[in-house]
Amino acid sequence: MQSLTNRFQPVDRSPMTIWEKMYIPAIAKGMGITFSHIFKKNPTIQFPEKTRPFSPVFRGLHILNRDEEGRENCTACGLCAVACPAEAITMEAAERLPGEEHLYREEKYAAKYEINMLRCIFCGFCEDACPKDAIYLSESFMPSDYLRSQFIYKKEDLLIPDPKEDPEAYKKALGNRASQKKQKD
Amino acid sequence: MNGILLNIDWPFLIEKLVLIAIVVSISLVVAMYTTFAERKVAGLLQDRPGPNRAGPFGILQPLADGMKLFFKEEIIPNFSSKALFVLGPGLAMLTAIMTSAVIPWGDKIILPGGREMQLQIADVNIGILYVFAVVSLGVYGIMVGAWASNNKYSLMGGLRAASQIISYELALGLSLIALLMFTGTLSLKEMVVQQQQGGWGGLLSWNILKQPLGFFIFLVCAFAECNRTPFDLPEAENELIGGYHTEYSSMKLGFYLFSEYVNMFISSAVMVTLFFGGYDIPFLNEANLAVNTAAILGVVAFFIKIACFLFLFIWVRWTIPRFRYDQLMHLGWRIMIPLALFNMMATGAAILFFNK
């Protein structure tokens, strides 16, 4: 059989020599190796305090975007739900009533918007499909939970903080990804 | 009855009781922090930080571990003999701690009342034999617990422990006979006093220089007696699911695990006393210092030496893989015992030759 790499070595099954039978040289060598590791830098990242930098193409938890005035971008067109290969997105549309212009940008909005995070494969097709810049995959993880029902994220879980009320949280939630996307477009 | 109470030397009794309490609690605290050191050193050797969340640098980790064990559910299996099941871990812990009675922790200190206090619970003239006696009993805790668990894996672990400890006890004893030949005493205190007198503040008279082979055999056997890697076959988790403590839970399991660390601490102390001058400080003449200062410095030196040995125990554990059972027996009977016998003969010949 042809080997995949040229790194394999046949196992040496010859009986041990007296030198090897004494175990001591081998033990000393091993102890030396482990001791030398004391002085090596350890690669651990203390997670909750420090986080590993994400790569620019990282696709994390979804956010539903707002515009600069804090109005929801989503118009409940359903393109993201169609594009979703895992069929994780469901939504219900509703018509914007007079007096709600400060809440929704378009005349139609999503009254209900749910993503089942257990089905979602974080492919980012919803982001690509969205014509209104309404959905992004952010740079955050999905937290663990005890119940399956907790993994169906409602609209309230997905919405980004209001940029007028809490601009810092808005910026943080938006991350680098949304701005990159804008530049690309 | 009044006469009996008067006959007892009360200050002596109280002094000894206080000393026992101190020694036992120190052994337990040291053992506790050895578990922490074990995890920390394991981390260092494997390029990771080890436990660092409980308290600053994780120093409260052993307390957290203990708390966890205390609050775990206690399970006593049906069909086990309950009294023996409870007795097992207790015996293991008892025999682990009992050895500390004859170890000289330091020289004498003078109490404020002018009373001299020896930092040793009992200076018996058969100190080292007492250590042997207690060590040879150490296997009962394991065997009783293993048998009482009524579990095949536990029984296998218990049998392995028994045969391993008996096998290595022989070499352990033989390696020491050579040492005893020229110390001429069985008292640990006297051995330390002998090692204090010599060049470089006693360093040249340390027994390790006279008995390197004996020390080596003793060290290997001490690893085997403590059931430490590479001789941890009685609790080999990937063959015996934990061996003799498979069925144990809660603080009973804690006692078994803990007694291993107490054993490690005590055997380190014995090795330091026998071969590394006990509380002797090299390059320092203790007679020039005040009695109390010298004693306290001596205790500190003793504990530093013990800490080095504990590090060795841990270092070996995270380096060397476990022996196979036949290799273990081969090493014990075919290598260690002949080596110890040879060492004994050579020492005897040397003593005969030089004393003429």
Add this chain to the structure above:
Amino acid sequence: MNIQTILFILLSILSVGSALMMMLSKNPVKSILWLIVVFFSISGHYVLLNAQFLAVVNIIVYAGAIMVLFLFVVMLMNLNADNEPVKNYRLRLIAIISGGSLLLVLLSAFMNVQQANPVLLKTGDGGLIHVLGMTLFTKYVLPFEISSVLFLSAMVGAVVIGKKDS
């Protein structure tokens, strides 16, 4: 009544009681554990007689080594109370007669022994290691060597029996 006498009485009760328990318990493992207690109390007696060396050697050899082997064998064979063979009536009768005659011999022997004061014995140093070693290697050197030859022959016998199987 002084403290040695009290200790002596306590140890005697312990040794006789645990010896009885050893014979009365059905389970062989428990019997062995009670026997270990007997050895401990006997060692306690040795300490009272100021024979610390004997006390410790008794523990090392009997409690530490021989009893571990007993326990080992019993555990390996997994002897339990329920698979003990039923002894028949005649065997029991013979056992009672032989045990009774042994008791008679022992009793008659002890009748002639002068009762020693156990507290007074504490003053002797015959059990200390130095004295014992001197006596063994000067006065009793021949019996000592002969007994070691006996042990050697026992070891050779064990090796021969072990070889036969393989």
